[in-house]
Amino acid sequence: MIELKGVCKSYGLYEVLKGIDAEVARGEVVVICGPSGSGKSTLIRTVNRLEEIGSGSISCDGNNIHRPMPAKELNRLRSRIGFVFQSFNLFPHLSAIENIAMSPIRVKGVSRDAAYAKATQLLERVGLTEKANAYPGQLSGGQQQRVAIARALAMEPPVMLFDEPTSALDPEMVGEVLSVIKGLAADGMTMMCVTHEMGFARDVADRVWFIDQGQIVESAPPEEFFSRPQTTRAQRFLSELRH
């Protein structure tokens, strides 16, 4: 489903990604973890080309994302990759339901009625039916992030990417967001998720990628990664998390 081949990227002289080779199968949930500055956010942002790469290739659903292509084609490909930001980035001038329905209407040309019907369903799915007409400023962080997930789902993407979806949340709101993501995993959505929530990784991930200094150092099923990390770097990372 998602295939990364020799992905390299640098900011000036600083190499952020040093040759990433990896694959995410259809329906697989991959959790990406690693110390801060390891390149995990950069990596996930290259998958929908919010960041350009220096060399290598990334394909998603059979499409080479980083090939030269007309802007229209890139927009179309991006609309098929859901992305959830750490800072939600809801559109503050639109109500929750407008946030969700706007892009299907404007990008895909879905009719207003159909888009709002779908948005209503999605709000129900993330448990925010009663907040349909609330504006982002009136919602808690957890509620905003759930609307942001619904907004991404409205485009009906076969793949969802999450860039630290709970890092900006108060601790008591982490659970509500994670349970929505868990629900998606249970429905068989292909997902990549950068997170520090190791409990969530243990429960939901099919595979954990441990990234350090721009490389995937370990890639293993969670039970294996958490109980028997192979490298000293991963061991140190995990022991620091426990403190």
Next chain:
Amino acid sequence: MISDIIAIIRDYWLLLLIGQYPNGPLGGLAATLILSVLAIAFAFPVSIALALARLSKSPFLNWPVTALVYFTRGVPLLMLILWGYFLVPLATGANVPSFLTMLVTLVVYQGAFLSEVVRGGVVALGHGQMEAARALGHSYLGAMRYVILPQALYNVIPSIISVFVSTIKDTTLGYVINVPDLTFAASQINNQLLTQPFQVFFILAAVYYVICWSLTRVAVATEGRITRKRAGTVPLQTAKSLKLAALTDQPS
């Protein structure tokens, strides 16, 4: 003093209102209002186009507009008006009416100023909103139209209003190229009366004040309406009063 002013208004109200019309061109307050409204109506979309061009990475869009903005910022409006008035007919041989010269000059001048206001609003918004829109598949212009500009323009309403108001006041400069506006009418009256410049120009000042003040009020009201809509205050208040009622109602 006040009786003088009333007398002037009584004798010259028609001249102040519509100039020499129908025996001459439409002038007075009517011309001032038409010129102001047209200048603002054209300058606003022009400013958005200029701002987008300045934000563009393409040097073909970016450079000429940057040059235009620097040029208009550095040259007094009066210079531009006089150049337009004397040089355009010289260069093209066309007989351009002074009203049109004034309108075009105002649109270019205020459009350039306003474009910096708009650009400031867009830049201040940060990357997150654009990224979110692009990630959903919006084109750059689509993201601008549906996500960025509605927020950026709202945030800079106070500065936009300042430019609109100064546009209205700058229409007075049309006087130097004989645009028959309100200022022109007032100075005609002054030339006839000779002895009451303070009274005549007091009327002029009062009328401009009322026009600009009204525009400010409309803007404040518009801003307030958008703010209330985005804060969803109306449904919230209803909800609050219901809650209060629930708290204060005595069990029967």
